[in-house]
Amino acid sequence: MGLPSFDSFSSSARHKVWRGDELGLADGQVVGTGHAALNAQLPGGGWPVGAMTELLQSAPEAHAWQLLLPALAQAVQGGNGPVALIGAPQEPFGPALAARGLPVEALLWVRCEASAARLWACEQALRCADMAAVLAWLPQARVGELRRLQLAAAQHDSLLFVFRPETAAHSTSPARLRLRLASCEDDSAQIDVHILKRRGPPLASPIRLPARSERMTALLAASQLRRKLRWQQEGGLQPMAEGATVVRLGLHQEKGHALDRIALAA
Incomplete structure (x- = not known):
């Protein structure tokens, strides 16, 4: 062989x-x-x-x-x-x-x-x-x-x-x-x-x-925009500087959005 x-x-x-x-x-x-x-x-x-x-x-x-x-x-x-x-x-x-x-x-x-x-x-x-x-x-x-x-x-x-x-x-x-x-x-x-x-x-x-899916990133961005608009309508002020926003006292007591828990898992 x-x-x-x-x-x-x-x-x-x-x-x-x-x-x-x-x-x-x-x-x-x-x-x-x-x-x-x-x-x-x-x-x-x-x-x-x-x-x-x-x-x-x-x-x-x-x-x-x-x-x-x-x-x-x-x-x-x-x-x-x-x-x-x-x-x-x-x-x-x-x-x-x-x-x-x-x-x-x-x-x-x-x-x-x-x-x-x-x-x-x-x-x-x-x-x-x-x-x-x-x-x-x-x-x-x-x-x-x-x-x-x-x-x-x-x-x-x-x-x-x-x-x-x-x-x-x-x-x-x-x-x-x-x-x-x-x-x-x-x-x-x-x-x-x-x-x-x-x-x-x-x-x-x-x-x-x-760090998160594209869909979750879009949802979080939309949620952040809605909160910003609501703060402005309820008496919030425009941002004084980049990354800092002044809002009326008491608004921070708002309950966490349901999306927050989803973001943690995603």
Whole structure:
């Protein structure tokens, strides 16, 4: 039996060869993030299936839904099962998520405080055959425990997102993809996404994504305009300087608009 030619070997192995100065290919299936700028910087153009994606941020609930909603809605609508939330810091606001394509009926919220209980629940969710994705808040997880979750995700081809504090950036992690999320300092309507680990070269500058959906941005702008007009009609004064408005005393006691709660979830 003759040896395979070099050309045939190169053709079959080319997809496994990765140069450190190039963006690598995905090892398996990916799900598009719903953000074109982010897709362009990820191997395969999306979130890796069967692998852990680690998201680091200062506040555990910040930016999670805006970043992940497009992919989660796509996975659920594709009939891949529900989304498990392990140790989520706040109860999701159903109407806002449903408006973005993720019905509340597709969410399984597992409430547990102890780190061991969260790890156990996460591993059990990953073993379920019909599970679109698992989102787990694991601020105290150790490397060995994360490695077990990574193996479980790989065995069952699951989307796994693990949320940890920013301080974890200095420790090692088995995650295939590692991102740090932060509010943009000069624009609160934007998110800075720093790619800490990927199959590719380091990213010199963060990717800037909207902190809320276009529809929500338009609704908030319209709501702000209505309040401004109402203040003026009820005795408010024109702005004295940019960013400062003087209004009649007592108007600040107005109850919060229902949209405020939706904005928090979006």
